[in-house]
Amino acid sequence: MAQISEIVIRGPYRLDLDSSGNLGIFLGGTEVAYFDSSGNLHQLQALDLSGAATLSGNTSVGGTLTVSGGTTLDSTLSVSGAATFSSTINPAVGSGSLSGTTAGTVTYFEPFAGSSYKKVVLYFSGYENDTTTNQTITYPTAFATVAAITYNGTGLTLSTSTTTLTITAPNSTTTYTGLAVVEGY
Numbered sequence: 001m002a003q004i005s006e007i008v009i010r011g012p013y014r015l016d017l018d019s020s021g022n023l024g025i026f027l028g029g030t031e032v033a034y035f036d037s038s039g040n041l042h043q044l045q046a047l048d049l050s051g052a053a054t055l056s057g058n059t060s061v062g063g064t065l066t067v068s069g070g071t072t073l074d075s076t077l078s079v080s081g082a083a084t085f086s087s088t089i090n091p092a093v094g095s096g097s098l099s100g101t102t103a104g105t106v107t108y109f110e111p112f113a114g115s116s117y118k119k120v121v122l123y124f125s126g127y128e129n130d131t132t133t134n135q136t137i138t139y140p141t142a143f144a145t146v147a148a149i150t151y152n153g154t155g156l157t158l159s160t161s162t163t164t165l166t167i168t169a170p171n172s173t174t175t176y177t178g179l180a181v182v183e184g185y
Contacts (some may be wrong), residue, residue: 094140103176105127106137106167113141120182122165124154127176135167139182147184154178 013032019149022034034042044095095109104126112119129135139147143162152158154176157168165182 020132029083030091033063044125094158096137096140098135098137100163101131101133101169103134104174104177108165110140114145116185118143118147118184120165122178122180122182124156124178127154127156127167128169128173129167129169130173132169132171134169137165137167139163139165143184145185149180150183151179153179156180 012027014026016024018031018034022036024031024034026032035054037041055116093109093111093171094113095107097108098106100106104124106122106124106127108120108122110118110120117137118141122137145162147160147162149158149160149165155174155178156170156176158180159166160182162184165180170176
């Protein structure tokens with residue numbers, strides 16, 4: 001059973017055991033959310049996180065979710081209704097960087113790594129490779145079946161597989177700066 005170290009209830013909410021023996025959050029006589037025996041929060045109606053809140057464990061929202069302020073989610077969030085975010089969403093993403101063989105860097109991150117859609121964004125900054133050796137970047141999370149370069153603003157020749165991006169060696173002293181995007185499943 002999960003241990004809850006602190007619960008802050010503001011406004012007209014109250015804590016009580018619900019009919020299933022779970023710790024429930026009630027608004028008036030209506031249960032709006034509860035913690036199961038594993039410490040996961042299950043939201044039953046509209047949930048407003050307007051202020052500093054931290055959700056640890058899996059969180060299920062069956063109605064409307066409103067998030068504003070310094071809210072942190074430290075696991076899985078499932079929303080079956082509408083979700084509104086009044087601040088920036090910063091997903092925990094895989095990322096890395098690669099130095100050009102001669103100069104510059106490629107910084108990359110994967111903001112979407114779901115089971116049905118993945119996206120990798122790469123930023124080339126002063127990248128230079130004056131050799132004949134190709135360079136490769138391994139994606140933080142591999143694509144399952146298809147990966148395609150959907151944007152290449154670098155001037156470089158790029159190719160992709162489900163696991164890596166290959167930068168064909170330009171064998172020149174030209175420096176390259178720009179974005180590239182790889183998307184797929």
